[in-house]
Amino acid sequence: MASIKDVALRAGVSSATVSRVFANKPYVREEVRTKVLQAAQELDYQPDQIAQRLRSQTTSRLVALLLSGDNTHFHAVMHGVSDLAYHHDLSLLFCNTGSSSEREKHYLDQIRSERVLGLIINPQDYQSDGRRLNALRRRGIAVILIDTDVAHVQFDLVRVDNRKGAFEAIAHLLRLGHTRVGIVAGTAGIMTASERLQGYRDALLYAGVPFDDDLVKTGDYEIDSGYRLAAEFLDRPDPPTALFVSNESMMLGTLNALAERRVRVPHDLALIGFDNAPYSAHLHAPLTVVAQPTYEVGREAVRLLLRRIAEPDAPIIDVMLPTELIVRESCGVNLAR
Amino acid sequence: MASIKDVALRAGVSSATVSRVFANKPYVREEVRTKVLQAAQELDYQPDQIAQRLRSQTTSRLVALLLSGDNTHFHAVMHGVSDLAYHHDLSLLFCNTGSSSEREKHYLDQIRSERVLGLIINPQDYQSDGRRLNALRRRGIAVILIDTDVAHVQFDLVRVDNRKGAFEAIAHLLRLGHTRVGIVAGTAGIMTASERLQGYRDALLYAGVPFDDDLVKTGDYEIDSGYRLAAEFLDRPDPPTALFVSNESMMLGTLNALAERRVRVPHDLALIGFDNAPYSAHLHAPLTVVAQPTYEVGREAVRLLLRRIAEPDAPIIDVMLPTELIVRESCGVNLAR
């Protein structure tokens, strides 16, 4: 309630002096400084962030975070962002776009008028996000992308090596003797999905195993499509002997389909997932997964953001973090058939 | 960049008229209205939320969300909050307190100066939060509590029936013939933890089973304590035949301890958890759990908040949502011993 004027009045100085005290500016006598602090204390005064934000954009310390899914991957990313943001005294405007690109559009429109310092986003719409994010950047807002890039324009990007991650997973299965490896792929047009699919193809090519269109089914990274596509694979007369599932949500759906059909892992089917969800080690057959450094993705995004804020014209960076293949029992042993 | 004045100039009206158009106020000719909208369109104008917030607090539409853990329960709550907030055009200032009460304090201090309309919080510190939240309320900020209340002062509260939930879980185990049921309890002093412990006691009393201090171990709702306490239980000469674990994080720790010791569930140990994590059904032994309506908790919190904003002096509400016991295989069958 108490404003800077109240403090000034009480301390017997002008509001400019109070402002200087709270901004830790030089040119204010020590005696006056303590007097002001004293008065502020008594009035329980705190500078109004809104007024500060209105007056000068540099002191904003507000950052927007737009994430899409509600799976553990994005939760961990958020956690990383949140932790590092806290250490740098940044406030977080959180927007859950729930993988709806109209909702994302709404938030982006809103952010334009929120005077944020920067924006960390996992883009949903390759085409239109390019335009929108570029408009934001022209307004002086630092933009950092997570996982996927956008059309026409370049931004700082932090991502994981999806292609290599998928490659290693599939190579592992091929080494075990599998030749018919199915993939439950992610949303068509989403960068992570096509990279993981590409890693799948790379591994086949590398091992000299012919590519079979029937072994590729494309979902939407959501649990339902994981269920549906896994069911389709299993209900064929000639099901694959191994399955690679491109993210955690679809893996949950897949597990449902397996349970329903009493498919034993790894006896009937070898299984590898993307994302090392905390429970992966405790499933009926502990899951072999491609682990992403999720938390570190979030932290790295904040680092890039701070850098971009400090040096708006620094060259664009593309940070690629490594994945790790964690081998557990769900793949069985060599030549399981 | 374009301000209301630019639009006014371009449309050939005063800034007041532009303001009225965007606020959908009456007393502006249709012809003028379209002319203003046209000019705004051309200039890519959007009202500055910061200036709006400074000018009048009622139009703020900004809400703070303070949550503590990073388990699926809080993620689901956040999801519920976020979805309903979106539908009511509220922006979310997200603060992850990471179960550190100093960090919570920092955020609360900051929120005081952020001009938020309201605050949804899962309190960490029973004593000091009472004071701090009361100070916020006196400043006209609506406060809604999730899961736990605070000292000395009453706020709207949304929670689940922890006591009954735990009661039903334990009663289920006792009905199956277990007499030595251990509990991995949550943080001492936290309301949900003591309620769940109380439900445990209630069930014993109700069934006429004597209470045994050695069967109660108190953790801190984090994964490590779940591991440690489960290990303690298992490494005793006379381990319990059934275990009730008070939240999801500690359950993950418990599962680690079980795996290490090759304890078979439910053959060697019956197991019930709190929180129906999405993977619960897929564990080695699908987990019997007390399911919380987590997503609904988040939505309900927003509903209470909107109500409190609309009617600041309405009577305090305590919303109690029911839990559900989901019986799966981890408890085994009747009289398993």
Next chain:
DNA sequence: AATTTTTCTGTAAACGTGTACATATGTGAT
């Protein structure tokens, strides 16, 4: 002692809105 330089403080104008008030125009009733 006069001048320059440095340190300290106050005045006043922004930042982009909303709104009370005043004013102007149009409508209908007397």
Next chain:
DNA sequence: ATCACATATGTACACGTTTACAGAAAAATT
């Protein structure tokens, strides 16, 4: 023609800051 009233628009100030500018006092230099 006058008045009352509803409608429509503009003027000007306030919200709580920061900051350029100016001026005063102190310190340093000549």
